[in-house]
Each structure stands twice: as C-alpha cells, then as structure tokens.
Amino acid sequence: MLEVSAALKLIKQHTPGPEIISAPIDSSLVGYVLAEDVTAPEPVPAYRASIVDGYALIAPTDETSSAGVFSVAGISHAAPGRNPPLQAGTIARITTGAPLPDGATAVVMVEETTIAEYSEDGTEEREVEILASNVKPGENIREIGSDIAADSVILKKGDRISASGGELGLLASVGRASVKVYRRPTVAVLSTGDEIVNHSQPGSLVSGQVRDCNRPVLLSLLSSWGIPTLDLGISSDTPGALEEMLRAALRKADVVITSGGVSMGELDLLKPTIERSLGGTIHFGRVNMKPGKPTTFATVPIKMETGEVRQKVIFALPGNPASAIVTANLFVLPSVHHVMGIEPAGLYEVSVTLAHDVRCDPQRPEYHRAVVGVDNAGRLLAASTGKQRSSMVGSLKSANALLVLPAGNNVRKGEVVQALIMGPIGSAQQ
Ligand code: AMP
Ligand code: MG
Numbered sequence: 001m002l003e004v005s006a007a008l009k010l011i012k013q014h015t016p017g018p019e020i021i022s023a024p025i026d027s028s029l030v031g032y033v034l035a036e037d038v039t040a041p042e043p044v045p046a047y048r049a050s051i052v053d054g055y056a057l058i059a060p061t062d063e064t065s066s067a068g069v070f071s072v073a074g075i076s077h078a079a080p081g082r083n084p085p086l087q088a089g090t091i092a093r094i095t096t097g098a099p100l101p102d103g104a105t106a107v108v109m110v111e112e113t114t115i116a117e118y119s120e121d122g123t124e125e126r127e128v129e130i131l132a133s134n135v136k137p138g139e140n141i142r143e144i145g146s147d148i149a150a151d152s153v154i155l156k157k158g159d160r161i162s163a164s165g166g167e168l169g170l171l172a173s174v175g176r177a178s179v180k181v182y183r184r185p186t187v188a189v190l191s192t193g194d195e196i197v198n199h200s201q202p203g204s205l206v207s208g209q210v211r212d213c214n215r216p217v218l219l220s221l222l223s224s225w226g227i228p229t230l231d232l233g234i235s236s237d238t239p240g241a242l243e244e245m246l247r248a249a250l251r252k253a254d255v256v257i258t259s260g261g262v263s264m265g266e267l268d269l270l271k272p273t274i275e276r277s278l279g280g281t282i283h284f285g286r287v288n289m290k291p292g293k294p295t296t297f298a299t300v301p302i303k304m305e306t307g308e309v310r311q312k313v314i315f316a317l318p319g320n321p322a323s324a325i326v327t328a329n330l331f332v333l334p335s336v337h338h339v340m341g342i343e344p345a346g347l348y349e350v351s352v353t354l355a356h357d358v359r360c361d362p363q364r365p366e367y368h369r370a371v372v373g374v375d376n377a378g379r380l381l382a383a384s385t386g387k388q389r390s391s392m393v394g395s396l397k398s399a400n401a402l403l404v405l406p407a408g409n410n411v412r413k414g415e416v417v418q419a420l421i422m423g424p425i426g427s428a429q430q
Helices: 004-014 166-173 214-224 239-252 270-277 321-340
Strands: 020-024 054-057 068-076 090-094 106-109 113-118 125-130 153-155 178-182 187-192 229-235 255-259 281-284 296-303 309-317 348-354 366-374 380-384 401-405 416-421
Touching (some): 004 281, 004 296, 090 125, 153 166, 187 239, 239 296, 270 281, 270 309, 321 401, 348 401
Parallel strands (some): 348 380
Antiparallel strands (some): 113 125
C-alpha cells in the first residue's frame, strides 16, 4: 500500500500547474500568491512630510541653539497644495502628514513649544517660543521615498497576500491598480450513495438512510481556504448517473471531490467510472493511513468548449465523515495549493508535546484528531479529542490539529510528536 508521502508526491506530479491572471488591488486579493516581482512606480511619501503636529523651522546646522521666539509665517495642513517658502527667522504651523514648506529643514513637536503672542482677535498664535534647544535638520520629517523608495522591489513573486494588510497596503500605497497572481481552482463537491439524503431533509429518517454530512463540511472547508466551490448535490449509486454528474462537473470545475463509493463493496463505483467511462487515470486508490485508506486520486482529460483538452483532478474520498475531512485536509489542500502557487503546500507541521498517553494503531500510521494549545511555558501541548472512529465526525469537534502517529507502539504523555495544524491555536487547557 502507498505511503502518505508517496501519495503526496503523486499529487504534486499530476496536479496541473498554476496559471497566471491579473487581479485588481482590493479585498478580493487576500489569499492569492503573486506571480511577479512588484516594483514601486512612485515613492512613498511622494513629498517631504511632517511626522508630528508642531512647527516647521530652519534648524541650525551648527552648535547654536534652536530655542527662541519666532514669528509664525503660515500654516501647512495635510492637504494638496504648496506653501510659501519659509524665510529665515520664521516658523510655520504644520500638522501630521502635511507637506513641509520649501526651506524648512525640521519640525519641532507642539509639546516642545509655547505660544508667546496671540493675534489681535486671539484665535491664532502670532509668535511661538521653541523650548527645545537641540532640534537638528531632518528631525520629524519623512523624506521623499523614505517609507518606500521609487523603483524598489516591494513584493516578490511567491509572496502571499495576507488578510493582515501588509502586502495589500504596499500595493495600494504605490498606486498599483492590478497585479499578476496565480488563479484559484474551482472545486466541485459531490456526495455519492443511495442511502444519502440531504442533511436538511425534514422528518425522521427511514432505516438505512444517512444525512449528508460530508458535502456541507467539505464546501465550508474549501471556502475557508479561499477556494470557489460548486455544490453538485448527491449522486445515486448508479453508474450512468454518476458518470453524467462527474462529466458535467469536470467541465465546470478544475477539481472534483466526491465522497463515498470507494470501499470494496459491489456498489463502490467511483474507480470503474473514472477509469472505464471517463477514460481517466487513477494515480492511487489505497493509502497506508488511518482514517482514509480508500482515498483515490485521479486525473481525467476533458475536452473543453474551445476544443482544448485539459487535465482535471478527481479526489474520491472515503464516505465516513471523519475520513473525508481528514483526507481533504491531507490531500486536497496540497493539490489546490500547487495550483495557487502556495509553497510549502498543505498543512503546517509542528512538534507538539502530548498531554496524555495516546494509543497507536498497530498497522497503519494514524492522523489523530487533537486540540493543540500553548501552555504557560510556551510549549505546544496536544490533547486528543477522544474516540477516533472514522464515522464519528465529532472526533473533529474543536480539533485544530492532526497528530501524525506512527504505526506500532503507543505514545506516552510528555512525548513529542509531529502535528499538522488545521486551525488557529489558542491557550492549552491545563
Ligand atoms: P462508502 O465509502 O460509500 O462505502 O461509505 C462509507 C460509509 O460512509 C457508509 O456508512 C456511508 O453511509 C457513509 N457515508 C457516505 N457518504 C456520506 C456522507 N456524504 N455523509 C455521511 N456519511 C456518508
Ligand atoms: Mg456508498
């Protein structure tokens, strides 16, 4: 049976490569990866600007004191326009971000000044005393291009646009209207099985019916990864129906995820449908892991309306909900990351300390659902979510990690194991 690492290699090898598109600079850019180095077409700031509210002055260039009483020649607000040049012996009131009048070489904070004389109507200062004696040229000034120099590389190919704002902020600050990024794949989700009914079907179930848990969960998982999705509903276990639905889905989507129909039962139709009816290639159909052994990965050549033939990807995941969710995290995520240009692909791996003993499967490496949190000493502590049966979707409740447990001996409290992180990490329960 194929090891998980070998399965991941096959996924990387057979997932179609990234395509470059142009995307506008707005909130929809979050999550994309840049397909170009970006240089700043203009400097930031574009003019010499004050860092503080205060008074612009001509600072002494020798050891003489900057303190003294000066007449206030004007006001510079943070607004477009030019101010008259500053004459020797005068100062100008200036607000944060406002352009320096020509000739000014420094700004003194308002806190380091006091008003010496008011105008006749008492509303404005006519003369101001600078109390600070050591104001030097350049003080409290943002020089042109001191935040971002013109023509400098502000972002590199491969950088990902985060929601925290740094990358989007750089692009917006220098006036870029669009940028080249890697396209996101569209992923369609199909549930299979004669027993599966819509999760929201009213009333109680007839014996043998099962509510569709996988489709809403997989669709929400994909959305959380920033991926556009298509909901394909439920297919019966009839070869014709399945083939029709898959064929239609593969025309519209880049990746199709099915769940169910990959065990060894006679109604487990996915593999024959992909190979015989759709002319696809199954790259793997069994993986040495728990849960998720029957996970199947295939590519299918599809003739598009343009006449072009494109390779589309199918992940046929096991039907049991915990298996479907674990394998989507483990296998589908790296595949969509390859298309989106995200490196390294897949979940982050970290070392965690076990909060208690955990039993391991004697035969297969296990992806054990767990809650990882930071303890008082700053260590990542992992606690199991409890029973791990593959039908129990509750084993994923509150889980933010999959512990990678090797087959064989049990692992003990305090031991360090690898964990794949699926969600945000909070404080550990101690
Ligand atoms: P299968 O791989 O089709 O043999 O399905 C394995 C188990 O998963 C069976 O007990 C199915 O009823 C169950 N199952 C399959 N699809 C779903 C689904 N979408 N939601 C919940 N359970 C499912
Ligand atoms: Mg089935």
